[in-house]
Amino acid sequence: MQTTLTVRLSEKEALDLQAICEMTGKSRSEVVRDALRAKSFRARLDAVRAFAVPRAQEAGLLTEEDVFREIS
Numbered sequence: 001m002q003t004t005l006t007v008r009l010s011e012k013e014a015l016d017l018q019a020i021c022e023m024t025g026k027s028r029s030e031v032v033r034d035a036l037r038a039k040s041f042r043a044r045l046d047a048v049r050a051f052a053v054p055r056a057q058e059a060g061l062l063t064e065e066d067v068f069r070e071i072s
Helices: 011-024 028-058 064-071
Strands: none
């Protein structure tokens, strides 16, 4: 299923979008979809971090070296 979305951009945002399109050779739709995927990934990653970091700290895993030591 595909959905059409209308987005109102400021003049600067529209110019920025156009510049990205010209630099990448992608359409506006492709650039916006890429940005949405990146934002979605980042939001999921932030949620995992918010869940995992406090638990790791409680377990004494404060650095990458602590983690590597535990899994080695």
